[in-house]
Amino acid sequence: MSEIGPAEPWTVREIGPPDEDDGALLQGESIFALANGHVGLRGNLEEPHPGGMPGTFLNSLFEERDLTYPEEGYGFPERTQTIVNGPNGKRIALFVDGERFDLRTGEVRRHERVLDLRAGTLTREVEWVSPSGVQVSLRTERLVSFLRPSVAAIRYVVRAEAELRVESDLIVDEELPPPREDDPRASAVLDNPFAPVSHDDDVLVARTRRSGITVAAAVTHTGADGTVTSEPELIRWTSTGRGEIAFEKIIAYRWPASDDVLSDRDTAARDGFDVLAAEQRDYLDDFWAGADVEVDGDPDIQQAVRFGLFHVLQAGAQAGPHPVPAKGLTGNGYDGHTLWDTETYVLRVLTYTHPGCVGPALRWRHCTLDQARDRARELGLGGAAFPWRTISGPECSGYWPAGTAALHVNADIADAVLRYHAATGDDEFMREAGHEILNETAKLWKSVAYFDDEGTAHIAGVTGPDEYTALMDDNIYTNLMAQRNLRAAELDDEALRLADSLSIPYAEGRQVHEQAAGFTRLPEWNFTDDDYPLMMGHHYLNLYRKQVVKQADLVLAMMVRGDAFTDQEKRRNFAYYEARTVRDSSLSAPVQAVLAAELGHLTLAHDYLAESALLDLRGGGESGGDGLHIAACAGAWIALVMGFGGLRDHDGELSFGPRLPPGLHRLAFRLHWRGAALKVTVTRDRVTYEADGDVTLRHEGKEVRVRAGEQLTFAVDPVDDVPAPPSPRPPRSHA
Amino acid sequence: MSEIGPAEPWTVREIGPPDEDDGALLQGESIFALANGHVGLRGNLEEPHPGGMPGTFLNSLFEERDLTYPEEGYGFPERTQTIVNGPNGKRIALFVDGERFDLRTGEVRRHERVLDLRAGTLTREVEWVSPSGVQVSLRTERLVSFLRPSVAAIRYVVRAEAELRVESDLIVDEELPPPREDDPRASAVLDNPFAPVSHDDDVLVARTRRSGITVAAAVTHTGADGTVTSEPELIRWTSTGRGEIAFEKIIAYRWPASDDVLSDRDTAARDGFDVLAAEQRDYLDDFWAGADVEVDGDPDIQQAVRFGLFHVLQAGAQAGPHPVPAKGLTGNGYDGHTLWDTETYVLRVLTYTHPGCVGPALRWRHCTLDQARDRARELGLGGAAFPWRTISGPECSGYWPAGTAALHVNADIADAVLRYHAATGDDEFMREAGHEILNETAKLWKSVAYFDDEGTAHIAGVTGPDEYTALMDDNIYTNLMAQRNLRAAELDDEALRLADSLSIPYAEGRQVHEQAAGFTRLPEWNFTDDDYPLMMGHHYLNLYRKQVVKQADLVLAMMVRGDAFTDQEKRRNFAYYEARTVRDSSLSAPVQAVLAAELGHLTLAHDYLAESALLDLRGGGESGGDGLHIAACAGAWIALVMGFGGLRDHDGELSFGPRLPPGLHRLAFRLHWRGAALKVTVTRDRVTYEADGDVTLRHEGKEVRVRAGEQLTFAVDPVDDVPAPPSPRPPRSHA
Helix, strand or coil: CCEECCCCCCEEEEECCCCCCCCHHHHHHHHCCEECCCEEECCCCCCCCCCCCCCEEECCCEEEEECCCCCCCCCCCCEEEEECCCCECCCEEEEECCEECCCCCCEEEEEEEEEECCCCEEEEEEEEECCCCCEEEEEEEEEECCCCCCEEEEEEEEEEEEEEEEEEEEECCCCCCCCCCCCCCCCCCCCCCEEEEEECCCEEEEEECCCCCEEEEEEEEECCCCEEEEECCEEEEEEEEEEEEEEEEEEEEECCCCCHHHHHHHHHHHHHHHHHHHHHHHHHHHHHHHHCEEEECCHHHHHHHHHHHHHHHHHHCCCCCCCCCCCCCCCCHHHHCECCHHHHHHHHHHHHHCHHHHHHHHHHHHHCHHHHHHHHHHCCCCCCCCCCCECCCCCCCCCHHHCCCCCHHHHHHHHHHHHHHHHHCCHHHHHHHHHHHHHHHHHHHHHHEEECCCCCEEECCECCCCCCCCCECCCHHHHHHHHHHHHHCCCCHHHHHHHHHECCCEECCCCEECCCCCHHHCCECCCCCCCCCHHHCCCHHHHHCCECECCCCHHHHHHHCHHHCCHHHHHHHHHHHHCCECCCCCCHHHHHHHHHHHCCCHHHHHHHHHHHHCCCCCCCCCCCCCCCCHHHHHHHHHHHHHHHCCCECHHHCCEECCCCCCCCCEEEEEEEECCEEEEEEEECCEEEEEECCCEEEEECCEEEEECCCCEEEEECCCCCCCCCCCCCCCCCCCC | CCEECCCCCCEEEEECCCCCCCCHHHHHHHHCCEECCCEEECCCCCCCCCCCCCCEEECCCEEEEECCCCCCCCCCCCEEEEECCCCECCCEEEEECCEECCCCCCEEEEEEEEEECCCCEEEEEEEEECCCCCEEEEEEEEEECCCCCCEEEEEEEEEEEEEEEEEEEEECCCCCCCCCCCCCCCCCCCCCCEEEEEECCCEEEEEECCCCCEEEEEEEEECCCCEEEEECCEEEEEEEEEEEEEEEEEEEEECCCCCHHHHHHHHHHHHHHHHHHHHHHHHHHHHHHHHCEEEECCHHHHHHHHHHHHHHHHHHCCCCCCCCCCCCCCCCHHHHCECCHHHHHHHHHHHHHCHHHHHHHHHHHHHCHHHHHHHHHHCCCCCCCCCCCECCCCCCCCCHHHCCCCCHHHHHHHHHHHHHHHHHCCHHHHHHHHHHHHHHHHHHHHHHCEECCCCCEECCCECCCCCCCCCECCCHHHHHHHHHHHHHCCCCHHHHHHHHHECCCEECCCCEECCCCCHHHCCECCCCCCCCCHHHCCCHHHHHCCECECCCCHHHHHHHCHHHCCHHHHHHHHHHHHCCECCCCCCHHHHHHHHHHHCCCHHHHHHHHHHHHCCCCCCCCCCCCCCCCHHHHHHHHHHHHHHHCCCECHHHCCEECCCCCCCCCEEEEEEEECCEEEEEEEECCEEEEEECCCEEEEECCEEEEECCCCEEEEECCCCCCCCCCCCCCCCCCCC
């Protein structure tokens, strides 16, 4: 049985062979996935294992399938898109004196996998004794190149005093395990999505049967002799030897299929694994120099925030002009769909840590504007209505009250545009894409909002981030985000008047804001012996009509629109909603961490940080088996930098209000801001700002200017750790 | 091409051969369906016709099928039930000199079908010239016995100067036309639902493959010689002759299968068609004596209200202990499901016109109480939650916001119990079933309602009758019906306090009640060039969040809980909701007719009456092709008796406020009330009450006592016809 070893600063180590029974096999496949945003290889073992979920994910290589409804409705999507397992070049079977190498047989004396966050490689070392007693030593290294988006490479060395045979495959439509049907959130797995197009010893070309996307996969092996056989769905390189076989394998992908796949492969093969690995490290050195977060006092969190940043980078680096899916390219969860958390969580982090990939990711949304305009028309709305779930643009959500009705996704996209522009000054992007996104989404709000007799504007019948409440009026998050969207667009005075008039529901009696109009008057949930997530054991009818909150909604509004609340309001609101929030979404904890930190609940913030940061890495069970929660990966950064660093960016202004929780001695983080690299170092008693260019920011509300090459230090007043308000489901104590 | 001939008082005549292209074939099959509530024969032509929809519906003989959802949710029904086409004994093929009798070939010189509402028979007369020129005369008569619930009979006479051959079938799993997929409201058609069990020359036994219901169908032919062949799915009687073949065919059904089917058949065959027809007429004479409605001045309405009453009787007469489906046994629309309209419309009429069948129908609900209690628990509620759609009791609704969320069905059932008891004094029913239904539904309301800080009680997040508004708080219809339910149950003082505290939302600014809390503050629908029904061209997101009403909701509340509104409130409410109601449900017009009549919009009431009464009979297009709208059939009676007769029954008290519209000279209707037969005759200037037992009632608010055998006459003050308030979709002018 495997486990993730003790925290190391720059590596993630799995010790022992991963077992399928306790979920570690699938979880490990996600944790050790390598990707560059364009091509993703799940961390599958090289040798076939029936308990694994093979995954070679090529961004936006999807198949379509029909959606059917027990009761149809106008505008319900008729089709959905599902990411497919592309041609698998990771698969390498090994035979030792004719016996198949398989961790489930023989004896595993050592099994270790190491993900190196600075090298960008996954290394595996195995000492195995075959059933007939042969000692085998295997070492593999794997990378997906950040610099060569179509290329992956494997270095494979096996040694044993025996006859060795390696069968190294590039395989299309390999057999997949049966889908799990017990969880409504499970994804569809499509059997046999590809029709072969052509094949030779170098390249397989196949086409998805319905969506009609062609893919060309090329492979080559160097360093050892072998023979190649080729079938429509398989290129197999077979090498035999005694004592040792060592080779490098280069795989390249192009979709739609293109002959460039051969030059991609050949260039990489000529350069060889060492060159690819060296440039990978250089790329990551650059990244970390501008993005690293140092955490002194909590090694688990130190490791987890880097692990999270690494996976956020892997999800986004080369994604554009395709989307960044909720699971990145680490699994087929959510069918490989992109949802609102891309803009709200993932791109938020990348804007400050790797802004170069954010523009292309947002341009992807821009590419889908025509579809969004059509969808808005179909919904009887103006402007553009972006989909709740999609791969290539069409709405793929099959349950509209918690999908299409969540119109806030449009303001979330607009907000990401604003943030990116504020942080980078990329005017070209704004001219070519940004302004049009802002304007079309603002038109949506103009069409959906309306004025009551007293001149207050409302948005009726929508669903906010909290999916345990649906189709309410004046969701506060939606209204506040629409307000920002309307103000930022270049429309007319009416849009500004609307923005100023939007209702921000407030319950006078309880002296708190309302998540939506009337929310605080709904009956309370009876929090006793609940199994989480509640949605697995309670009907939406029951959940929707009660004051039970799946995930931060109003609290998220207080983070992203903190400018709209006073400190007193934040404090009262936080306490009220903490008592009703169950965190059945992994999107919740990082946001609660941020507000908890702002309000001085420092230990609570630390616990929420840990919940988010350690979810996939040390979550246990099958958490993340169908792909990492990339937004939760981003959440570690959000909780640290926005929580304990106090980063806010309202109206394009950078501000900080650092405060460390009792357990942390030092927090240092790096940000990109308008071309400059800013470093913020927080200790228990002071904060230091330094940058390689001039940066204007607000420190604790006061505007200051950090000059290039200088250090600006402020004393930090000690903050008392305010006890956590009551919660039905407090986070596990980590701090 | 066929048409329904000019209105006749007691018959419905179709002239010409029905064509499949204009929908007349399917529509005719529904209009001419014969049923007794237990067995239903669609009005299929005897000879096979590929454009028809064969229908032999045996109440609650259903098959199960899986429901799948694009996104699953807890408590979403996994299976649904669909009524199946049972063993068809109507099918009789005819060959004339070897040529198949088929209306689509040769020449149809005469084709007439007559449904006789007093005889309870369908007669068909055909003069046909075969392609090779043989003149053929065919006459068939058909009945489904009200007195012998398992028995149907056909008399068949064909004459031609030719060699004649008749193939008369009893067939299981005959081929059905392909399902229509363009309409979300279309039903599933199950192919081949039966597995054969046994067969001989007399009886076929089959079993539904999944639900496992056995059915035995027996057949015999008398009056002519023939030979019988028998296969697992077919008994065929073949008779040949020259000049004439005349025979009677008796079919009997038992499900679950039982040998009684043979004695049912044999007794009926021994008595013969004439005896069956005579007792059928006697039964209907009795029915009409206590239920007839006479309408002078509008022959179409006169015919339609009797047609409607006849079909309501056919749906309910022998239904118990099975349900009365929304389409009766006339088609497979709504999958043969029973919905809330059974209690709210159909049983309402039967309570006063044929009360003997209402107790058994409500006992069916009582039989499903355990399922309803389980469902309530599943929904996190107390008491019992009856299904929105079902055949045998489980929830079969696949779209919960307009299904399971419509909790009002529970109060509707309770209300039907109260009405039935008030009208009949059937204390035994109350002891055995009624009180438990009242108490369990009241417990549901106790569990779902809650008190706010000011002591007002609310019911949050439910859907009322208007399906263009969903998941709102304090739907006024639901709250008022729950109030009555709570008051009638034998629970505790808390239930009574809750009933008194339930919020009845009122918009002070607009001086109207609100259909649900906040409804009158929602944006208005833009009524321009709309195609109806709106749901076919507008997303629920758009419909739900606007002030557009599919069907009477608050207006229905003003009918069934008229005691909760003042006249002024009714007038203002009616005008407000008329301007927002589009009648995309056939349940709407009769209710609007009743309120229009009460408020003096007499011509409008007449038009709404006509819309409801003529919907299936003269609706054109394919209205009712998949079965009659039995609630709209009941609606004709409701509009006349509750509208122009002014019948109300709040709190078990019978009251009248008659007023005739300009076009009608006289309206007379009969009612059963606590064992007495009451007749009410309304003319332009007076109303006369007479009864065969003492009846206490209110006339225009004043309590009066009608003594057995005496006439009580009151002058009726002339009522001015108040112009109709504006409507986005006024009814077609009929008056």
